[in-house]
Ligand SMILES: Nc1nc2c(c(=O)[nH]1)N[C@H]1C(S)=C(S)[C@@H](COP(=O)(O)O)O[C@H]1N2
């Protein structure tokens with residue numbers, strides 16, 4: 001009797017590559033896969049963070065800088081005027097609805113210089129089916145390390161007071 005050839009049919013193997021929608025005040029909105037994100041210079045980082053529920057966690061990530069990827073999309077500020085960038089927000093959301101807001105200035109090399117990555121692998125495992133993960137080496141808490149990112153929206157229209 002011939003047994004059927006069983007393929008790797010785990011949930012990850014069945015899924016198509018995850019896509020991330022880059023939208024908002026950018027000249028070139030895009031839908032990107034983890035494969036697309038490999039086109040940028042890759043950084044590697046070890047992070048340790050504390051989780052309120054599961055204690056200290058350690059991970060290795062690789063991926064491009066968030067600032068590099070978003071800059072290439074052409075955010076709607078005048079790059080020559082540093083002050084013009086300060087009203088921009090970056091909203092990042094994951095498949096499960098977990099959401100985080102960053103300011104543009106936080107990751108801008110002229111201001112906060114936070115080396116935030118769009119992780120494309122975690123602990124040596126590619127994230128092409130799960131989607132990229134936000135990596136914030138400067139954070140003590142793990143909560144902003146959003147996994148399964150489905151969307152990033154750049155928003156320069158935050159209304160000021162009055
Ligand atoms: N999409 C998504 N990412 C998330 C969360 C979440 O609820 N949804 N929780 C965060 C929290 S609170 C922590 S501490 C880390 C935990 O990561 P780890 O358990 O995989 O180390 O993931 C973060 N990323």
Ligand SMILES: [Mo]
Nearest residue numbers: 051052142143
């Ligand atoms: Mo957490």
